[in-house]
Amino acid sequence: MLCDYFDAGRCRSCALMGVPYAVQLADKDARCRRALADAAPTVSWLEPFAGPESAFRNKAKLVVGGRTGAVTVGILDADANGVDLRACGLHEPALQQLIPRVADVVDEIGLEPYDVSARRGELKHVILTLSPAGRAMMRFVLRSRRHLALLESRLSMLQARLPEVAVVSVNLQPEHKAVLEGDTEIVLTSQGELAMPVGDITLFLRPNSFFQTNTAVASALYGQAQDWTRQVAPAVVLDLYCGVGGFALSCALAGAGRVLGVEVSPEAVHSADSSARRLCAEHPGVGPLEFRAGDATDVGTLDPQLMDAASSMVVVNPPRRGIGADLAAWVERSGADHLVYSSCNVESLARDLTRLPSFVAHEARLFDMFPQTSHHEVIVRLERA
Numbered sequence: 001m002l003c004d005y006f007d008a009g010r011c012r013s014c015a016l017m018g019v020p021y022a023v024q025l026a027d028k029d030a031r032c033r034r035a036l037a038d039a040a041p042t043v044s045w046l047e048p049f050a051g052p053e054s055a056f057r058n059k060a061k062l063v064v065g066g067r068t069g070a071v072t073v074g075i076l077d078a079d080a081n082g083v084d085l086r087a088c089g090l091h092e093p094a095l096q097q098l099i100p101r102v103a104d105v106v107d108e109i110g111l112e113p114y115d116v117s118a119r120r121g122e123l124k125h126v127i128l129t130l131s132p133a134g135r136a137m138m139r140f141v142l143r144s145r146r147h148l149a150l151l152e153s154r155l156s157m158l159q160a161r162l163p164e165v166a167v168v169s170v171n172l173q174p175e176h177k178a179v180l181e182g183d184t185e186i187v188l189t190s191q192g193e194l195a196m197p198v199g200d201i202t203l204f205l206r207p208n209s210f211f212q213t214n215t216a217v218a219s220a221l222y223g224q225a226q227d228w229t230r231q232v233a234p235a236v237v238l239d240l241y242c243g244v245g246g247f248a249l250s251c252a253l254a255g256a257g258r259v260l261g262v263e264v265s266p267e268a269v270h271s272a273d274s275s276a277r278r279l280c281a282e283h284p285g286v287g288p289l290e291f292r293a294g295d296a297t298d299v300g301t302l303d304p305q306l307m308d309a310a311s312s313m314v315v316v317n318p319p320r321r322g323i324g325a326d327l328a329a330w331v332e333r334s335g336a337d338h339l340v341y342s343s344c345n346v347e348s349l350a351r352d353l354t355r356l357p358s359f360v361a362h363e364a365r366l367f368d369m370f371p372q373t374s375h376h377e378v379i380v381r382l383e384r385a
Helices: 021-036 093-109 148-153 155-161 215-232 246-253 266-282 304-308 324-333 346-354
Strands: 059-067 070-076 082-084 123-130 136-142 165-172 184-187 194-198 201-205 236-240 258-263 289-293 312-316 338-343 359-368 377-384
Touching (some): 021 346, 021 359, 021 377, 059 082, 059 093, 070 093, 093 123, 093 136, 093 155, 148 165, 155 165, 201 246, 201 266, 215 246, 215 312, 215 338, 215 359, 215 377, 236 246, 246 258, 246 266, 246 289, 246 312, 258 266, 266 289, 304 312, 312 324, 338 346, 346 377
Parallel strands (some): 136 165, 236 312, 258 289
Antiparallel strands (some): 059 070, 070 082, 165 184, 194 201
């Protein structure tokens, strides 16, 4: 991948830019194998999965800078000045085409960019998410409600100029700190969810819902979980950190019996419920599917009898810190026969695997979600010894 922004020194976010992609992939795979060598000495590594090395991002998190009527969309430099990256080649082609048009609409509406140094202004970020179906969600992150009425009054113009944008919302982030978004979300459009077809399931994303940035690789990741589910044929699947339900729905479609997902975000659970209704309507034999809002690490709320079925499986997809000692101990005590662990941090994954002495890792695979960076996603299949 070539990038004029990188060559000009305007953006260094892609730390591996210029390294041949085959080398990037081989280095990540070798790093992950080394990290798990002691914790999973008998694991069999499958071929790494890689999507395109550029034009793969389905989401654009754009810092807004510049001035009213002449905004920049991209990042901030070391002096907190806006750096315009509207032609970034990491985004999917339809998203690349949308970003400059969004910047033009922001200019036309007259939204005031937030000045970090002066601590004044309103518009901090624009966050765009693109569905494989060609529809998009747009979120305006504002410091206060001062521009809310302005956006509401110009919504019809915005939708006319950007017809592919199906969901528009405002997020309020009043604090002066490096936090992307706040707790308050106000949906402006009648449609509040974005349909994301991913492989053979459709996920419904609400504005606060998390979804993997790389749709093609996420689809393959869910497909791997489906393959392992078919091998195991579990009567019960407990999906912890289930997010919007990608793994849970994939396991259900692959023939799992009862599937329960647990996620701390109520918005994500709402999204998962919508996706489950769609899946059950299209595939009447699927289910039962249930999603609950709760902290996966709060093991006191988890019923170990869930895993008393003849064949049961736990799926975990935790944040970078991993599942931790308490949840690992709960999995150890539970009756689960199988564990599928998807991780974005191979170091915390290795740590957690040492906390699961009753389980043996059989297969592992690298999924390269983030070309041009050292970030990675690894999924491991384990069985109770």
